[in-house]
Amino acid sequence: MFWITGGDILGRALAAWLGWHWLDRQMEHLPWEGFVFYDLIFPLFIFIVGIVLPMSLQRYRATPSDAYPRIIRRFVLLLILGWINWGLLQFNFAEMRWLGVLQRIAICYLFTALAVLHLRARGQAILAASLLLGYWALLALVPAPGYQAYDLSPAGNLVGYVDRLLVPGKFCCYPYGDNEGLLSHIPAVATCLLGALTGWWLTQPRPAMKKLQGLVIAGLASLALGLAWSPLFPIIKNLWTSSYVMFAAGWSLLLVALFYFLIDIRGMRRWAFPFVVIGMNAITIYVAQEFINFADIAKFFLGGVAALAGGAGLVVLAIGGIAARWILLRYLYRNGTFLRV
Numbered sequence: 001m002f003w004i005t006g007g008d009i010l011g012r013a014l015a016a017w018l019g020w021h022w023l024d025r026q027m028e029h030l031p032w033e034g035f036v037f038y039d040l041i042f043p044l045f046i047f048i049v050g051i052v053l054p055m056s057l058q059r060y061r062a063t064p065s066d067a068y069p070r071i072i073r074r075f076v077l078l079l080i081l082g083w084i085n086w087g088l089l090q091f092n093f094a095e096m097r098w099l100g101v102l103q104r105i106a107i108c109y110l111f112t113a114l115a116v117l118h119l120r121a122r123g124q125a126i127l128a129a130s131l132l133l134g135y136w137a138l139l140a141l142v143p144a145p146g147y148q149a150y151d152l153s154p155a156g157n158l159v160g161y162v163d164r165l166l167v168p169g170k171f172c173c174y175p176y177g178d179n180e181g182l183l184s185h186i187p188a189v190a191t192c193l194l195g196a197l198t199g200w201w202l203t204q205p206r207p208a209m210k211k212l213q214g215l216v217i218a219g220l221a222s223l224a225l226g227l228a229w230s231p232l233f234p235i236i237k238n239l240w241t242s243s244y245v246m247f248a249a250g251w252s253l254l255l256v257a258l259f260y261f262l263i264d265i266r267g268m269r270r271w272a273f274p275f276v277v278i279g280m281n282a283i284t285i286y287v288a289q290e291f292i293n294f295a296d297i298a299k300f301f302l303g304g305v306a307a308l309a310g311g312a313g314l315v316v317l318a319i320g321g322i323a324a325r326w327i328l329l330r331y332l333y334r335n336g337t338f339l340r341v
Contacts, residue, residue, distance in 0.1 A: 050195020
């Protein structure tokens, strides 16, 4: 959430100021095949959604049906928030984007929550593997009309064709389909399931260092599998390919291992407080920045300082934008105001 709420702007400002072109390239999604840092943010978020499910749903394992109202309510609210975020209240449905970030989170949450309630860890792992292999087979064997099977180009892929066939409104972030397209929800659910398996591992009665070791081994193995798969099924975020799922999961596992070591094992918690403030109202700030112009707020208060800072002016304004968001979230945090779905 830090990167989504201004961290990327700060990264690009630093890159422009210092001439770090490599950093600038890491702060923008690749147009198609490949992987950069910014391509990790969304799958990591979905991975984290999965991590918390074995913990939050533990009390419902004996009576799963008791959790259904809660799960369905969250699913529906996330869908509605996602649609509002993309213009539902403007009533211009022809220009509205029906698919999106919150909608994908809603769908992944729904199916993963049900899997956590009804399947043991082994069953969840089999389901995740089946989704990834099935998605690969689907794109390898079923052609979009007018194209050959296994065409993974922007124009010829099956995922984009299904979006053009079934989804009204506009797309993001390529012209032939949506990067949160209908069919690509299949592997996205697998991303969430891999997170759920990670959460299950963290709840097991094992020594902390054994858990850490398992996270690191799983992370390295996932990275290796994603890279090994990529010549056959390229890493493409817009299609959420199975190799992309495994490669992103590898980095997600290694990050979880890092923070598990720092926070749970070493007890280094105080440094993380600014990020806790952001995380506790993640959906609030994600939606709020669509109608609150934090860049203008930063310019109002720091425009003069930025002008005096010369080449570092964009860095000053980027830090100001992050600070404006954080001050709002800190106020909500201090008053116990959280948007929960």
